[in-house]
Amino acid sequence: MAVLPSLATVADLATLLGRTFTPEQEAQAQALLDQASAVVRSYIRQDISRDTTTDTFTLRRVDPLLHRCAGAVTLPQRPVVDIDSVLVDGTATYDWWQEDNELLLRSWTWDLPPAAHRAPQITVTYTHGWDPVPGDIQAIVMQAANRVLVNPSGIRSEAVGGESVTYLIPTTGEYLGVLLSRTEKKVLDRYRRTAGSVRLRGR
Known part of the structure; x- marks a missing residue:
């Protein structure tokens, strides 16, 4: 660190x-x-200070009709300046967007075997903080x-x-x-x- x-x-x-x-x-x-x-x-x-962090999170379910996406991650460091990369279970994806400090993914393979009962792991590299x-x-x-x-x-x-x-x-x-x-x-x-x-x- x-x-x-x-x-x-x-x-x-x-x-x-x-x-x-x-x-x-x-x-x-x-x-x-x-x-x-x-x-x-x-x-x-x-x-607080401007910095770049790579963290891995467990994707959480959201209401797809209310949030227009399949899952979300709340990035803990604020403010989020830029998201550099997003990996779902180690595979890069570009099917996402950002709202404030929320990372929203349009879709994922949660319901498909063999990961039917395991939430995807989302690795995010992002720049945050004040300068x-x-x-x-x-x-x-x-x-x-x-x-x-x-x-x-x-x-x-x-x-x-x-x-x-x-x-x-x-x-x-x-x-x-x-x-x-x-x-x-x-x-x-x-x-x-x-x-x-x-x-x-x-x-």
Whole structure:
């Protein structure tokens, strides 16, 4: 499986903060952006970045009159930019079309022996994701990384030389670190995958 890039760059973060990082700070910022990107991807269950994937799915039955096709596959990564190839049980087919993230096949040999009781396996190579990354996703990744840069110890307040110092931690007292707040999750919910096809194996 290919290693996906961070959803924001160190340069993006430096511009947001209006500062210049030392080499050591750049390395720390990159590590935190990598972690924040992984957290966001895990939450919404999407690669997000533009990428090409080959996956195999079990074709599902649909109502041929309602859907005008014999079967369908829901491609889990969104948005679907292009479908490069489709194989039915290892044989290439061009008898399909795309509707959003649905791959619809006009016909197949499900009811013919020897595969009368086995759903066809559909291998799809497709390009998906955003280029560039949506601004709200990028902003959340930088916010999550910056929380640790600002306050790596997770301290809300402390007395320093007789003065009280307050850190940028939510009023609930919850230390988020490279995690997501409830507000950030609400923003990300519009991108979140809630259901999909049965995937057998990935790239």
